[in-house]
Amino acid sequence: MATVKLSNLKKSFGKTDVIHGVDIDISDGEFIVIVGPSGCGKSTLLRMVAGLETVTSGEVQINGAGVNEMEPMDRNIAMVFQNYALYPHMKVFDNMAYGLKIAKTPKAEIAERVQSAAKLLQLEEYLMRKPRELSGGQRQRVAMGRAIVRKPDVFLFDEPLSNLDAKLRVQMRLEIKQLQRSLGVTSLYVTHDQVEAMTLADRMIVMNGGIADQIGAPLEVYANPQTEFVAGFIGSPATNFLPAALVSGAPAGTTVGVRPEHATLTTPDHGLVEGQVSYSEALGSETLVHLRLSSDAAFTVRQNGMEPAPEEGHACGVLWNSSDQMHFGADGRRIATP
Amino acid sequence: MEKRVTFKGWLLPICLLLPQVIVTAVFFFYPAGQAVWQSLFIPDPFGLKSQFVGLGNFEFLLGDPYYRAAFTTTAVFSILVTVASLGMALFLAVLADRLIKGSGVYRTLLIWPYAVAPAVAGVLWLFMFNTRVGVVSWYLGILGYDWNHVLNEAEAMGLVVAASSWGRVSYNFLFFLAGLQAIPKSVIEAAAIDGARFWTRFRTIVFPLLSPTTFFLLVVNIVYAFFETFGVIHTITSGGPQQATTILVYKVFADGFVGQDLGSSAAQSVILLVVVGLLTVIQFKFIERRVHY
Numbered sequence A: 001m002a003t004v005k006l007s008n009l010k011k012s013f014g015k016t017d018v019i020h021g022v023d024i025d026i027s028d029g030e031f032i033v034i035v036g037p038s039g040c041g042k043s044t045l046l047r048m049v050a051g052l053e054t055v056t057s058g059e060v061q062i063n064g065a066g067v068n069e070m071e072p073m074d075r076n077i078a079m080v081f082q083n084y085a086l087y088p089h090m091k092v093f094d095n096m097a098y099g100l101k102i103a104k105t106p107k108a109e110i111a112e113r114v115q116s117a118a119k120l121l122q123l124e125e126y127l128m129r130k131p132r133e134l135s136g137g138q139r140q141r142v143a144m145g146r147a148i149v150r151k152p153d154v155f156l157f158d159e160p161l162s163n164l165d166a167k168l169r170v171q172m173r174l175e176i177k178q179l180q181r182s183l184g185v186t187s188l189y190v191t192h193d194q195v196e197a198m199t200l201a202d203r204m205i206v207m208n209g210g211i212a213d214q215i216g217a218p219l220e221v222y223a224n225p226q227t228e229f230v231a232g233f234i235g236s237p238a239t240n241f242l243p244a245a246l247v248s249g250a251p252a253g254t255t256v257g258v259r260p261e262h263a264t265l266t267t268p269d270h271g272l273v274e275g276q277v278s279y280s281e282a283l284g285s286e287t288l289v290h291l292r293l294s295s296d297a298a299f300t301v302r303q304n305g306m307e308p309a310p311e312e313g314h315a316c317g318v319l320w321n322s323s324d325q326m327h328f329g330a331d332g333r334r335i336a337t338p
Numbered sequence B: 001m002e003k004r005v006t007f008k009g010w011l012l013p014i015c016l017l018l019p020q021v022i023v024t025a026v027f028f029f030y031p032a033g034q035a036v037w038q039s040l041f042i043p044d045p046f047g048l049k050s051q052f053v054g055l056g057n058f059e060f061l062l063g064d065p066y067y068r069a070a071f072t073t074t075a076v077f078s079i080l081v082t083v084a085s086l087g088m089a090l091f092l093a094v095l096a097d098r099l100i101k102g103s104g105v106y107r108t109l110l111i112w113p114y115a116v117a118p119a120v121a122g123v124l125w126l127f128m129f130n131t132r133v134g135v136v137s138w139y140l141g142i143l144g145y146d147w148n149h150v151l152n153e154a155e156a157m158g159l160v161v162a163a164s165s166w167g168r169v170s171y172n173f174l175f176f177l178a179g180l181q182a183i184p185k186s187v188i189e190a191a192a193i194d195g196a197r198f199w200t201r202f203r204t205i206v207f208p209l210l211s212p213t214t215f216f217l218l219v220v221n222i223v224y225a226f227f228e229t230f231g232v233i234h235t236i237t238s239g240g241p242q243q244a245t246t247i248l249v250y251k252v253f254a255d256g257f258v259g260q261d262l263g264s265s266a267a268q269s270v271i272l273l274v275v276v277g278l279l280t281v282i283q284f285k286f287i288e289r290r291v292h293y
């Protein structure tokens, strides 16, 4: 049972400001995903919550108490690292039991807790192995096991799946989600992968150069991006951006955003913009049609895989509902469309 | 894949190997062979003829209380030197590892003593602790301690141990620092989150992960203490007082070149060689198996 609150949290390394003030109120049991491109300060933010980085200004609260000055070991958190950070000289059992041993937990209880975590993570057969004798996925599970045996208040994950291959990543993503649901532990999860963010998060923080551009439920962020950056980062393929001058009726000086899935192809001279097909990618269930507009801007349309894909060089128009059209000001902020 | 260079013909590889082979032969195999040969003879007092005595030199040595004392002295001396130089180096490396800025400066400064020749290091320490003009002994005198390593056996041992360890600290420090920096930061952080404070982390994570480095340094330092400390001992104590600092390698010199008993001296060299060989084999057999994880 734990709540976490970040108030105007800032971090500078020397003169470089890395986090420019993040605010969020996380309720008990919530799964928060911090997502953003590499170098935007996600890890730094997480590490401040962990106590591995000092806080430059602002405050981290766990269960209502400020923890800025507290050492990591006093915060009752657990963290899963990208490289797993297992203790290479210890067996799997000892890796998981390490924290409990330090906390002077009775031996019988340690054995029982490690066993039940191992069972949950299907690691029972591997308890007597060293980390180097395990596959990537198994190491990942050991790292998870080490986190859950301690029954912490908060789980922190720093890109825990990035070192796994694509298939395993999808599987582990689901397992993490189910595990977190069943344990009900408040979690902060860092990733640069927007699919992971969309599938795991109760709420997500989209970070852009040290600023939390938007905080909200995944579908809300997708449907209603507050900045040009969020519109471009969340959703795949990425949102098309066009200068307002190209789209009739758009407020002057703004950037127009249209998601590929909201656009459809039509015959020339009937679209809102015109262009030529440069190439198509047929992915089976869907086809991505990449166009070069007459203004030389690129534009992607996503259509159902069953529809016939236009040939290269084919001239066509592009249409969309005006309600799907987004406008962003020069500062990148969303401008409400009347 | 291992990269292999293949040569056509024999001439070039032989030419490339020759310098090393010649150096090893002239400075190692030839003298070692001579030592073994000489250890079987006793030269007459004028050094004109020698008499074959078989293993007589060895028999005499093993029964000689002075020689046995030199064994004990060597054991004490090398354990002290190894422990002191490894301990100090590890301590400094841990401190330097915690620094983010300026560790380069420390590294550079700390490596300097390694560049000082043992004999020079010996003279340096001798000056500091000289019973009449030494800075340190003068301050000790003010504090009421009467330092005299010329007469006091324990003080003499302490001084040669300090002087011998001093130069080694640099060398060991570099290896320890590299070893520490090879430990992933996240492993240490994971341990911190798991509740381990500095000392617990050191004991349960850092030190075990450092064990291959420690093992390597252990071997190298013991060999150093056995052989290369000759210069330090020669300049500071000349093996005294009352042979209190006469380690095996010094006795080889003292008996052979000062005492002119070349047969015994040669026999001692042979024993020394065997002892160090054995020690190294034992270390590899027993410890190496335990340091890999």
Ligand SMILES: Nc1ncnc2c1ncn2[C@@H]1O[C@H](COP(=O)(O)OP(=O)(O)O)[C@@H](O)[C@H]1O
Pocket: A013, A018, A036, A037, A038, A039, A040, A041, A042, A043, A044, A045
């Ligand atoms: N210890 C540090 N010292 C100086 N700069 C750092 C340090 N750690 C991170 N940074 C900088 O802070 C920024 C954010 O880093 P990080 O939080 O690791 O990004 P992310 O996890 O989103 O990829 C980067 O520009 C990085 O170079």
Ligand SMILES: [Mg+2]
Pocket: A042, A043, A044, A159
């Ligand atoms: Mg990161």
